[in-house]
Amino acid sequence: xxxxxxxxxRIRKSFGGTLALDDxxxxxxxxxxxxxxxxxxxxxTTLVNVLSGLYAPDAGTxxxxxxEITRASMDARYRIGIARTFxxxxxxxxxxxxxxxxxxxxxxxxxAVEALLARVGLFEQRHMPCARLSQGCLRRxxxxxxxxxxxxxxxxxxxxxxxxxxxxxxxAALLRSANRDEGAAFLLVPQNPPLLKSxxxxxxxxxxxxIVRERMV
Amino acid sequence: MGKNHTLxxxxxxxxxxxxxxLFLPLAGQNPFLxxxxxxxxxxxxxxxxxxxxxxxxxxxxxxxxxFFGTATYACALLTTLLHWxxxxxxxxAVLLSGIGGAAVGALAAPLRGPFVAVLTLAIGEAxxxxxxxxxxxxxxxxxxxxxxxxxxxxxPWDAGSSLAAYYAALVFLAAAVWTMLLIRRSRQGLIxxxxxxxxxxxxxxxxxxxKHKRRAFTIAALLAGSAGVAYAAHxxxxxxxxxxxxxxxQAATFAAVGGxxxxxxxxxxxxxxxxLFQGLDVPPGTRILFYSLALMLxxxxxxxxxxxxxxxxxxxxxxxxxxxxx
Numbered sequence: 001x002x003x004x005x006x007x008x009x010r011i012r013k014s015f016g017g018t019l020a021l022d023d024x025x026x027x028x029x030x031x032x033x034x035x036x037x038x039x040x041x042x043x044x045t046t047l048v049n050v051l052s053g054l055y056a057p058d059a060g061t062x063x064x065x066x067x068e069i070t071r072a073s074m075d076a077r078y079r080i081g082i083a084r085t086f087x088x089x090x091x092x093x094x095x096x097x098x099x100x101x102x103x104x105x106x107x108x109x110x111x112a113v114e115a116l117l118a119r120v121g122l123f124e125q126r127h128m129p130c131a132r133l134s135q136g137c138l139r140r141x142x143x144x145x146x147x148x149x150x151x152x153x154x155x156x157x158x159x160x161x162x163x164x165x166x167x168x169x170x171x172a173a174l175l176r177s178a179n180r181d182e183g184a185a186f187l188l189v190p191q192n193p194p195l196l197k198s199x200x201x202x203x204x205x206x207x208x209x210x211i212v213r214e215r216m217v
Numbered sequence: 218m219g220k221n222h223t224l225x226x227x228x229x230x231x232x233x234x235x236x237x238x239l240f241l242p243l244a245g246q247n248p249f250l251x252x253x254x255x256x257x258x259x260x261x262x263x264x265x266x267x268x269x270x271x272x273x274x275x276x277x278x279x280x281x282x283x284f285f286g287t288a289t290y291a292c293a294l295l296t297t298l299l300h301w302x303x304x305x306x307x308x309x310a311v312l313l314s315g316i317g318g319a320a321v322g323a324l325a326a327p328l329r330g331p332f333v334a335v336l337t338l339a340i341g342e343a344x345x346x347x348x349x350x351x352x353x354x355x356x357x358x359x360x361x362x363x364x365x366x367x368x369x370x371x372x373p374w375d376a377g378s379s380l381a382a383y384y385a386a387l388v389f390l391a392a393a394v395w396t397m398l399l400i401r402r403s404r405q406g407l408i409x410x411x412x413x414x415x416x417x418x419x420x421x422x423x424x425x426x427x428k429h430k431r432r433a434f435t436i437a438a439l440l441a442g443s444a445g446v447a448y449a450a451h452x453x454x455x456x457x458x459x460x461x462x463x464x465x466x467q468a469a470t471f472a473a474v475g476g477x478x479x480x481x482x483x484x485x486x487x488x489x490x491x492x493l494f495q496g497l498d499v500p501p502g503t504r505i506l507f508y509s510l511a512l513m514l515x516x517x518x519x520x521x522x523x524x525x526x527x528x529x530x531x532x533x534x535x536x537x538x539x540x541x542x543x
Contacts, residue, residue, distance in 0.1 A: 052421070078423035086421070092414025094478070095407075103411040104422035106404075130414075145422055 003066060005030045005185050006051065006082070006153050011060035013046055013209075020046040021057070022209040030152065031183040035200035035217075037193065043209040044189050045087065048157045051187070052084035053077040064153070078104075083146035084155040089138040091130035097141060098126040104148040113148075120144045120174060136167035143174055154178070154186040161191045172199055231481075238387055242380055250496070251383050257491040258386040259448045260467075262393040264487035265480050266440035267468035272477035273401055274433035275413030277334040280321060280341030281468050284314040284438035286348065286460030288445025293368035293455035303372055307446040311439055318438020322431035329416065338462070345460040367456030370449045382451055389447050390484075393440060397480045400436060409433050413478065463505060470508045474515050476524025486523060 004027040013021040020043045028034050038044050049055040051062065053074035062070045069077060074084075092100050101113045117123045120140045125133065133141060139159060146154055156175070160168050172195065178184045190196055196203055197217050205213040242251065267281045291310035295301040301309070321340060325333045374381075400406050408429050411419045416426050449455055458464065468487075475486025490511070494504045519526045 054420075073425075074420045075423050075425050078421060084421055086417075090415040090418050092411050092418060095410060095414055099407055100411070102404075103407060103419065103424065106423065145418070149423060 002029050004028055004063075005032075005065055006187075007063040008051065009061045009063075011047075011050055011057045011062070013043075013050055013055060013057050020209050021050065024060070024206075024209070024211055026204060026211060028153065028185050028187060030185055031179065032185045032202065033179050033200045034185070034187050035196035035203040036187055036189045036206060037196055037203055038206035042206045044206055045157060046209075047206065048084065048155050048187070048189060052082060052155050054084075078149055081149060081152035082155065083149050083151040083153070085139075085142040085146050085157060085159045087158040087161065089142050091133065091138055091141060093129065093131035095130055096127050097122050097130060097133070097137075100130050100141060101144050101148055104145045116144050116147060120147070121170060135162050136164060139163060139167065139171060143171060147178060150182070151178075151184045154184050156186055156188045158189055158191050160195060168195075175199060235391070242383055246380060251380070253492055253495045255383045255386045255451060256448075256495065257488045258383075258390040259444055259451060260491050261471075261484045261488040262390050262447070263441055263444040263464075264468045264471040264475075265394060265397050265484040266437050266444060267465075268472050268477065268480050268483040269397060269400060269409070269440060270433045270437035271469060272472050272479070272483065273406060273413065274409035274430065275478075276325060276430060276433060277330070277469070278321075278325075278337045278434070278437070279334050279462065279465050279469065280337040280344070281437070281441055282460050282462070282464035283321070283341050283344050284317055284441035285445040285448070285464060286344070286455070286457075287314045287317050288442035289370075289449040289455035289459045290348070290368065292446055292449035293370045296371040297369055300371070303370070303450060307450070310446050310449075311442040314442025314445065315435055315439040318435040318441075319431060321438070322434030325434065326427035326430040337465075341460070341462055341465055345457065345462065348460045349457045367454040370453050370455060372450060372453055375453075386447065386451065389443075393443065394480065394484055397440065401480055405429075405432065405436075410478070463501070466505075467508060470512045473512055473522055476522030476526075476528075479522075479524040482522050482524030 006028045008024055008026050011021050011024040012019070024043075024047060036044055036047065046055065050057050053069075053072055053076070056071060060070070061068060064077070064080060064082060069080075069082075072080075078084075092103070095103070097117065098110070098113055101116060102110070105113055105116070114123065114126060117126050120143050122137060122140050122144060125137060130138075130141065142159065146156075160171060163171065175186065175188075176199065179186060188196065188200060190199075200217055202214060202216055204211050238254075241254070263281075263285055266284075267278065270276050270278050271281070288310040291313050292303065292306050295306035295309060296303055321337065324340070325336055328336055401410075408419070408424055411422070411424060412426060412429060412433070420426050445459065448459075468483075471487035471490060472483035474490065475484065476482030490508070494507060499507065515522060521529070
């Protein structure tokens with residue numbers, strides 16, 4: 001059996017008196033495509049934030065390729081290959097698209113960054129300030145940023161929201177290619193359930209901070 | 218090509234300004250004017266150093282005078298008490314300012330936005346009060362040295378305005394601006410600009426935000442310390458005004474007027490405003506009033522400062538030219 005790339009064991013997280021995550025345990029294999037589904041307020045974004053290092057859990061452990069990362073910061077996790085995207089992108093307004101990706105791709109030259117921008121369909125906009133990008137382009141930039149660390153695990157929070165059908169199709173193809181060609185596992189939190197079925201092989205159902213069900217697609 | 222053209226224009230304008238400043242004293246040596254210009258060069262370098270942390274990295278520091286004052290006081294104490302030669306005292310002073318910057322950076326690193334401003338304001342004012350020596354530690358007699366009267370800097374030359382001081386300050390400003398522009402264009406500068414844009418996205422891009430904030434404060438403090446050493450070597454005295462909130466506030470105002478984050482904007486803004494107010498011999502109290510007024514007007518009508526307004530004008534011209542060509 002393949003060792004998991006990301007493991008969460010009995011994760012708990014509460015805000016004041018509200019328990020947002022209650023003993024969440026999950027395991028994602030290398031290259032696995034997993035979807036996370038649940039009603040509003042079920043704890044999806046909290047789980048994404050805990051897995052990516054934005055929030056520290058109150059209890060439980062997290063492991064990445066066997067190493068414990070429970071207390072590792074979000075930037076440290078990115079550097080070892082856990083990338084995440086945001087539900088609402090927060091671009092660097094004054095930086096160009098190329099520079100924004102260069103920030104993430106430490107040690108790489110401009111050529112590698114431009115190749116990545118070409119791959120996500122932002123080559124033409126590479127000298128444009130991020131503040132002038134459309135919603136679709138911002139989502140593509142989020143993808144480029146996530147791919148820039150050559151991720152082994154991608155955590156994608158509503159990355160397809162507020163997109164045109166064409167943009168959604170393009171990004172879904174990109175995600176499939178990162179998963180198939182580079183073996184990047186991903187945890188996808190989509191807004192539209194049909195996408196879960198087309199992009200994921202396993203779906204986890206979260207409700208009231210607990211994983212209540214999982215099923216293979 | 219458009220970008221290169223713009224860069225060429227900027228370089229040309231800077232070369233022309235440098236040429237004017239280079240030959241200006243030859244037109245006639247007015248000691249008052251020479252002093253105003255010399256001090257203006259040093260204050261411009263100080264404003265540029267604020268822009269590294271306050272503009273490029275977006276950390277609103279209100280204790281920048283702390284690093285300037287640390288350097289002037291270190292120069293004064295080391296040369297006068299310990300009889301160190303000024304080059305050695307200057308190097309130690311810059312180093313001390315850098316250590317001060319690293320310490321403030323370590324305290325400010327976990328904070329964001331207005332909290333950085335409040336923290337640095339508190340640190341700056343506490344040190345200013347201590348240096349003034351009239352609040353907590355000193356009795357009616359105060360310190361033997363320091364305070365408003367200041368401490369002399371022992372120099373192997375006569376302090377004050379001279380042609381040599383003018384050219385030395387001009388060379389210092391050119392070297393400081395060149396260094397600051399190099400920093401801004403480096404990978405370190407790119408990361409600082411990313412912090413200014415979005416700390417959250419920077420963290421999600423693998424950037425150790427706290428480490429780079431500490432670096433921003435340290436680099437800016439080293440540069441402010443260099444300006445402090447040059448200033449101490451020019452005026453031959455360190456006074457408590459070198460630590461004042463007024464000086465920190467001036468740096469932030471110059472940057473806002475010139476265009477935060479552009480380095481050249483704050484440097485040019487500082488030079489023009491200083492020469493204008495000092496040249497017209499406007500009293501310090503009135504000067505603060507004018508600075509505040511300038512700050513309010515700029516933030517209301519040109520939030521990106523003069524550099525931002527020029528850039529917007531260029532963009533607009535470029536777009537209309539593009540439309541005309543199509």
